[in-house]
Amino acid sequence: MRDFLNEKELNTLNHSCAHVLAQAVKHLWPHAKFWVGPVVEEGFYYDIDLGDDTITDEDLPKIEKEMKKIAKDGKRIVRHEISKEEALEEFKDDEYKVDLINNFEDGTIISTYSQGDFTDLCRGPHVDTVKQCRNFKLIKHSGAYWKGDKNNKVLQRIYGVCFPTKEELEEHLQYLEDAKARDHRKLGRELGIYMIHDLVGRGLPMWMPNGFTVRRLLSDYIMNKELALGYEHVMTPSLGNVKLYKTSGHWDHYKDDMFPAMKMDDEAYVLRPMNCPHHMVMYKQSLHSYRDLPVRIAEIANDFRFEASGALTGLERARAFTQNDSHIFCRPDQIAQEFKSVAELILDVYKDFGFEDYEFRLSLRDPDDTEKYFGNDELWEKSESQLRDVLNEMGVKYYEAKGEAAFYGPKLDVQVKSAIGHDVTLSTIQLDYQLPERFELTYVDENGDKVRPVVIHRAILGSLDRFVAFLLEETKGNFPLWLAPKQVVVLPVNNKYHEEYAKEVVAKLRKAGFRTELDNRDEKLGYRIREAQIHKIPYELVLGNSERDEGTVTYRLHGEQKQTTVSFDEFVSLLNTEVEKKTIRR
Structure with a gap:
């Protein structure tokens, strides 16, 4: 990922593009007022007050279209220096800019930047023309409290990125797509790893069967290393007497990050932070x-x-x-x-x-x-x-x-x-x-x-x-075999003819210590294979007439089309070797 904060030219470009965003919003919502539009780790954003209006996903393409018109027009970005008094007069109708200006000491020279019909309060620097801001993309939007204070009004925050070239932008957008696919919150939900529910409490994960299996395996793994x-x-215990944390010094230095004390009789207890x-x-x-x-x-x-x-x-x-x-x-x-x-x-x-x-x-x-x-x-x-x-x-x-x-x-x-x-x-x-x-x-x-x-x-x-x-x-949720919640899924080609043999294979694999499930649902084989792929199970066993008659198994690895037929004992030996070596597939 590019460093928007520390790459000087990229930082300047993104800050300039934030002004193009604000100008486009002003064209579409003339009553809009603006707080700040900084460069951040992921690009830039601008916090905007749209009154009773709220930004939706459908609004982002409209704003992008207006931004492209502004960039194509190619107006120069011009710096002006004015006094604090002049700044207060110029931005008197925008209470957010007035708040910013009032933070300056009297006598301070304040800079503004103009591009066509839009002027913004800013220390700069900026690129020469808005034409340089043409390779951009608006990424997302959200609500944000003014000044980060939950007691203040919620503003509309729009995020975006801008690059010098179209190729760099496309490369970054591909990176964002990959990051989205890898997001553990998305994968955790899809693979049944964990869940969080407001009724239980924010920030309190509940581990589903697949997730608990991974946790148990990790715990056993590291404890065996330690032993x-x-x-x-x-x-x-997961709680302790307040006196314990006063003795350790955590109470004086860390209590604001701890859950409130629970008073019982003449003692007080807290959930432990460490x-x-x-x-x-x-x-x-x-x-x-x-x-x-x-x-x-x-x-x-x-x-x-x-x-x-x-x-x-x-x-x-x-x-x-x-x-x-x-x-x-x-x-x-x-x-x-x-x-x-x-x-x-x-x-x-x-x-x-x-x-x-x-x-x-x-x-x-x-x-x-x-x-x-x-x-x-x-x-x-x-x-x-x-x-x-x-x-x-x-x-x-x-x-x-x-x-x-x-x-x-x-x-x-x-x-x-x-x-x-x-x-x-x-x-x-x-x-x-x-x-x-x-x-x-x-x-x-x-x-x-x-x-x-x-x-x-x-x-x-x-x-x-x-x-x-x-x-x-x-x-991407493709755990190595030793850590996978489900290691093998057994798929009978036809339940009427192959289910009995599939159940025998499942029982023998479980007895050998492998986490195995049987998918004998009344669905087509292709559908069940796709389901195993979606759930990222490392090995799929497809069992038909020849496997049943010869006592063999036909396996395919997750993400591959190739199928291999081996004896049951050979398959178990293959699994044992992969688990023992903790084989990692890239």
Whole structure:
């Protein structure tokens, strides 16, 4: 995806096209008034007050037609500089522009841009003529509160994009079509992965049978990886006493993002936004020697955060989600090895899923503003140096981001580029010196003294919900065989003659551990094959006379026309190999 915000020429062109949009709207709705028309990540938009009128899908082609007329006319875009007083007079009939102008200090010189019969308040810059804005497309429209305040009037927001050439525009529109087809919200609905219903609550996903299967498989997958590395799994409650979060410090810094407290008797409880306080209490329950460390506690944990309604985005941003979370309690001399072990686990997992377009971001403290960070200079410098040395030793590509560390310690984030061009943080490793201090955690060192451990927070899959959303968009819902909710669908050619054999095959496949369904509906075979394709089931078995008589199966892979006939045992061996290798088809 092109960078509308940072590509200077593209930014200027799109800002100029926003003015062409406003001019066209003014021609069609002379009473229209305008708020702002900025360039954003996806192109540009303009917020417009149309009084009692509302933009519909049918209006966008009309506006585009008028914009093309304006662009063809080719008027020059001319800059003017006027005083604040002159600006207030010129835009006196538009309360939105008046509001903007009143934000300027008295004596400020304000710029406007004119193109034919339209003048707009703007700091610029703009292209020379509206003719340069001819390669555009209006993408969508929505309502938007004036100034983003829900107490204000709802304005009409129209989004668009503009490119220097027709070819670049067509390429971008194709990208948008692909992104639309990959949208996890669309795929999640079509494939029966999850649903959200207002009666249950916004931002509260409910996992359907197919989605729960994927979640269960992901949970088993990562827990087995963790068990092999010496992690111990726990289960803690999804709420906690307010005192717990006051002890951890989250209450002072994070309570606005938490659900309101529930008061019971003389105590108050909250739905937990994270799991670390619970794990701190668990560690503290026992005495620990330096020989016991590291202690690795892991949990597949349900968490809750009160996200703003406007920020909710399917599984990517929800109010209830599940984290693949862990906290490692270690000695200072173990930091480098534990950090390396987690980083290697991340690489191992990414290899299994075929992730290739990612990079490590080492987040460090701001050396010019050290007071906002917990701990002393020596502690930070040593920790940052250790993490840097580990990454260099591993030979992985990374970049440093000063000022991006958490206040309690440096961290490593893994930024993955999604199939639709989004940067997504999937995995993270964080050092923490503060929580051991706040919870007074200790272990007995080799001298018999009680000293503080270091805590490493780490998430490999991160939020399972966001991970599933990422996988849906990455694969277009074509999960690898080991993760597919339904792995095989069995299709008898004719129920009268082949259903009995189809049922035998289904039973044997299920006994062999494969998620198999029988489609013996009274529909034509071609229709049932298309249905299996739509539901993205990896393998379709078509069983007719020869398969029944010879005890074979004929399979076809999702998305392919080729059919292959093999013995039942050969087919099972094929499936087992593909599951074991976690084969990925591009």
